[in-house]
Amino acid sequence: MNDAVVELQQVSKYYRSVQALHPLTFSLPAGEALGLFGHNGAGKSTLMKLILGVLAPTSGQVLALGHCPRSNGAHEYRRQFGYLPENVSFYDQLTGREVLHYFAKLKGHTKGHADSLLDEVNLAHAADRQVKTYSKGMRQRLGLAQAFLGSPKLLILDEPTVGLDPVATREFYQTVDRLKTSGCAVILCSHVLPGIEGHIDRAMILSKGRKLALGTLDELRAEAALPTEVMVSGVSQSEIKSLLNGHLKDSTWLADSEGRERFTVTADHKLDVMKRLLAQEQVQDLQLKQPSLEDLYHFYLSGGVAGMTSDVAMAEVER
């Protein structure tokens, strides 16, 4: 049985002559979070709107929860979607509680459930104030509460952490992790890359409507073959060079604000380098920094020549 919550088969989208999305195929299973990344105009919103059924594809097939999201009767299962748009706006004259009660009614949920969500996003204290008195972060939290209504099976969140303070951001990710555990599939679209890594299962990077990369961060790291940074204290650069002779062929030495020796090693030498350094008594501290999501993003967006994926290679050929 196919347990995909979202399934796209060769889906493309044109706006008149603008091709916003080149044929894209992928599926998102229950309980998985996909990070969706790309430059302005890359096609992220278009993709989200196709999945939500707001837009019709020019070609290909979109299935969400097993149905075409634009079919007759789609409103029934679209109640199981949660969506946070990029620019969330509400009726300013209403209170936060009234807004959420309104959305709860639309989605067929109780006022009690809406009230518990106000509590979950830490808005209970301001629930009876008009939304026009809310700060940016408070509006965002109200938007999130609206998206979380009814324990959705598919959650699509566009820039969810914009305006959230660090505590609210952490609480937001905790809620996402909990929903994932209960089987909800999540699409997180964001330009804010730090902090998101630990909460997504796979990342998709789009550029000019094309999929440049799709995989777990470990898969993308392996594919990109970006170097790992090593930071070590207690040994000098010359000692490291003689100790790691043969493992530093493509290494670069970097400045370090904490006075450590800092250099890069390729993925295939990483383990040997660690073992050799740890065997030295004078080594006081050893840290590794793997390529971050941000590093991978820049790698793929800049052409990704070293670890070029077949999709990228195809795009290069077509250009």
Ligand SMILES: Nc1ncnc2c1ncn2[C@@H]1O[C@H](COP(=O)(O)OP(=O)(O)OP(=O)(O)O)[C@@H](O)[C@H]1O
């Ligand atoms: N309604 C529209 N009519 C014509 N072109 C559009 C329309 N909506 C989007 N586009 C174009 O489609 C492409 C993809 O836009 P989209 O909004 O999906 O990008 P995005 O990745 O969400 O960008 P951003 O990060 O800035 O929100 C862009 O070239 C954009 O100009």
